[in-house]
Amino acid sequence: MKGIGGFYYVSDGKGNVFECKARGRFRREGLKPMTGDLVEFEALRGGGSIEEILPRRNALVRPMAANIDKLLLVLSAGKPAPDLILADKLLIQAEKNKIEPVILINKTDMDRIQAEAIRRQYACYAVLLTSARTNEGIGPLKEILRGKSACFAGQSAVGKSSLLNRLDPALTLETGGLSKKTARGRHTTRQAELFYIADCDAYIIDTPGFSMFETGLDKSETAVYYPEFRIAAQACRFASCRHDKEPDCAVKAAVERGDIPRERYERYIRIIHSLEEK
């Protein structure tokens, strides 16, 4: 469920949670239990010991989470202003790890026009408009999550924990973290933690927000993870086209026609140029 200070909290799936230590051999093998892991553990009096980590279906580094079907990328239509470069990088990471992304544009109650403008940039993805304040989109979100495991991701204070509280009224996760002062204080999510939502039979991982993120990709492979580039890219003159300064680029032509959102394309160029600088 979560790890804090060398302790790992393991659920037996029957409502009991055990505070476990990981076996020394994991450390020697460079393995560390992650939130979302399936493990074999030995229940001891007053705690337990993790004996095996079962093979992972997938594992994300940012946020740290294992075995997830869907990545819930939360963006704010109000404050904080959405960092769409960060969003694009998280989408790239999801594509690379074959995890289905779902974009949640939250805080629609603050700025619906901004919410619609963001939605238009991500037309090739599943996008849901939500408000943890007015409850907008919570019903459809439950259907998207039914029977799945999912992980929240996004900047801090976009409303990840608030949305999770809405999914299960029994949850009382700490929310806040909008002001700089409290960002390191009590009202913020400090580690990835998994929750079972009985209402939609889903396992959801809440995660702390972050702002810095590197995809760790090569600039020539980055375009592959843009679903809206894929069809157009087949018509580029060069098979190795990065859709930057190459001649006869069908992706750039699609941007000019308005078939690919210009903002997405311009951020793509910024992302690959920053890779070149490195």
Ligand SMILES: Nc1nc2c(ncn2[C@@H]2O[C@H](COP(=O)(O)OP(=O)(O)O)[C@@H](O)[C@H]2O)c(=O)[nH]1
């Ligand atoms: N107006 C509005 N505020 C929201 C909404 N969702 C969350 N908030 C507020 O935004 C702040 C940060 O929320 P929190 O859930 O802690 O964000 P997290 O850091 O992503 O988990 C809190 O003060 C919430 O009450 C929303 O849909 N509308």
Ligand SMILES: [Mg+2]
């Ligand atoms: Mg939170």
Ligand SMILES: [Zn+2]
């Ligand atoms: Zn091209």
